[in-house]
Amino acid sequence: MRKPRRIDGDLKILVLIFAAGSVEALLVEQYPGLMPLWMPYEFSWGVFLSCASGVALYSRGLRRLPVVTRPPGWRRTAFFIGVGLIYVSMQTWLDYAAQHMFFIHRFQHLLLHHTGPFLIALSNPGDVIWEGLPPGARKRLQARWLRKLMNALQNPILASFLFVALIYLWPIPAIHFWAMLDPRLYTIMNWSVTIDGILFWALVLDPRPKPLARLDYGTRFIIVTAIIFPQILLGASVVFAERDIYPVYNICGRILPMTGLEDQTYAGLILWVPSTMMSIVGALLVLNFMRLNEEAAAAGDGAKVSNV
Template sequence: MAAITARASDASRTPRVDGDLKLVGLILLAGALEAILVERYPGSLPLWMPYEFSWGVFLSRAIGIVLYLRGLRRLPVATGANGWRKAAFLIGVGLIYASMQTWLDYAAQHMFFIHRLQHLFLHHTGPFLIALSNPDEAIWEGLPAGVRKKLQHRALVRIMGALQQPILASFLFVALIYIWPIPSIHFWAMLDPTLYTAMNWSVTIDGILFWSLILDPRPKPVARISYGTRFIAVIVVMFPQILLGACVVFAGRDIYPVYNICGRILPISGLQDQTYAGMILWIPSTMMSIIGALLVLNFMRLNEESEVLANRGLQ
């Protein structure tokens, strides 16, 4: 009887394993095709195609979308994401992809204010929309069982807990905003491809971790931290960004000569470029914090209302 049960279990798992292998094969084939097109026809491709192909960006985008959509199909309809949450996830992933792979990435290497737009998308808007879509459950459900088990390893859980501890998470969020624009560091980051890649990936990963912590609609202890702590964290990180943006706007001289070396692609002076970049550091990032704080307050309100309704139902 046990042998029959085991064979039945193996038979039920085989189609899913075969499907996963086929899906991986299709993703790799699509990536290889895109890489060949970028290498052979770089000047003939549309602007939304990669400027320089990256397997890391391609796979993270493709696998993330596939896991999310597959997880949604497996979840009960009542717990699945509604239309606007799906759109938020896909737009967020699309903004990160566009910032790293399309000709926006090329422009960001030649204009400081476009570079700041790129990091606004990578560190703020893209991760913000992904976190707002609340995709954790769907992506988790979309993962193969073996991968889920490995991700539950005690060491990984502790690392994630440390990175999303509110004080450290807020510090890292601000630190990355400050470190990469330091003129001496920024100079080498824009000229060294490895450092440039590390810069873009670091702000993206940190943005996803921070905004996922802030925009979790659930109350503590299901969420890592309370609504009040989230509200304080998202407000605290706003003021250093205002200060940095103001310093760049009112610097009075061009402190980013690396763009003279790279060659600006728009007919504006270095000081104008720097002023526009400082305003992007200052205003949109501040607005993102304000929107985040308002959403946290709304999550708290909705949770209190649901608790009141639940208590009335028990009476």
Template sequence: MNLLYWLEPWEPSPTVVIVMIVTAVLFVRGVRKAKLSFARQVSFWFGLVALYVVLHTRLDYFFEHEFFMHRAQHLVLHHLGPFFIALSYPGAALRAGIPFTWRQRFVQPVLQTRAVRMTLDVLLHPVVAVVLFVGLIYFWLLSPIHFIAMIDWRVYRVMNWSMAIDGLMFWWLVLNPRPAPPARLAPGRRILIVIAAIPPQILLGAFIFFSTHELYPVYSICGRAFTWLSPMRDQQIGGLLLWIPGSMMSVLGALIALRHWIRLSARGRLRNERAGKQDAGARPVAGPSATRTSSAHAQR
């Protein structure tokens, strides 16, 4: 067996191929105009390739037949891949990769519609973002839900795509290097939301690890990829993957958000932001009466 054997998809998905190709083409087209650093380009490609590997290679067989392999897959889908894509901050490059006429005729009008703006405001609200980030992990690990997801390929793909999309939204909020605005969250709030996501992951990982009975019998029913690994040991390793690496990724995200906060503060960007808000709040006070007073003084 060679590398090409492992790169062959276990279950081919045109959706994965189209999304990956379109994203890659847009990034290649726009990276020259956006002038991304080499480190940011490497981060983007690492994240994108990581997502492709866990979605569309022969490894998918092992993800469907071992619980700890499934947890490794979701660690990449929900944490590692989206983390490195968000860390590269590729928005400018992806926008630049879209033809200008397409942006004017299609992309901007769609993004400016009320429905899209309201949806994004809800999904990217800090409380909703944390609840979704942690809630999706809990939801797909509920034993009855997990059983259905692992035997129905349609639910299985919905599960994987939901984890990847939610991971991209969450880490985009946390790792955004800009002040607010234009970023949605201030640096301090970015740190808070990623820290808030740590305890629930630890609790669920510890619960799975210390459980005295098999929580996910679907792997024993459908057949395990590694017959030498007992069901309980498989479950314990899966719990550890959620407990330790998942939590450590959140800690790393908090440290990077803290670094952005310190950098922005050192450059005076946060002070300028506060001053702008104060000025904006002071303008409405100078209403029509103040305008009339100013005009009277000018006439005198």
């Protein structure tokens, strides 16, 4: 008697991801008014599949890695929290609130461009995700054009320029006006800051020395400190503005009882203080990685900074 064919584990995961996404999408479409705040205001397959796939690949890689080479618990926790923050920013009612209050929008972008990508990069997930990828996907990711693109995007000058440029681009009043009213431009805005944040913080927070990492510790320290002043300048310019320069929120309708200037002031403080503090923390981490690497090299015990 022929035994029933065993379903491949990867196929089970894919089926589970699509089933969960389909149920969530159906509920949001059919019963939008009954959904709790932690459910999406508008369901996005792109966000759902990206976050779910990232978690699935990371979990798969962890299971495949030998116990002695798995990252410590705090790094694993950082990865899941980082992905979770990105998901919460775009797939809960926080996204709805961000479309109606400027300071909540800036908080959303703080999570998308800084905190979420920062924690993902701090987890140093590259080896784990690579282990979780199917062989075919690994081969495609080694394509020459993709490696050239990554080398260009993670050039230290271009990487720091893009990081600051996106912080300045989307709050330009005329651009911000249309981004908040055009769903396609709004999606591009959120995805651009998220992807750029992951690329930038992954470049800076790689614990390994060069040539294992793309840049040496000194260069990373310079670029992460170089982005501090532009963030302070932008935040201060919004805080001390004497008029409401973001009237689009009057059109969308503010959901909290505050004036446009009050909303704008809180948004400027978010641009100014926590964003700057995260850059300072990033600089301190780079110095700490350098110290740990020097101590490991001096000890000659082959210790890996990436596993600290």
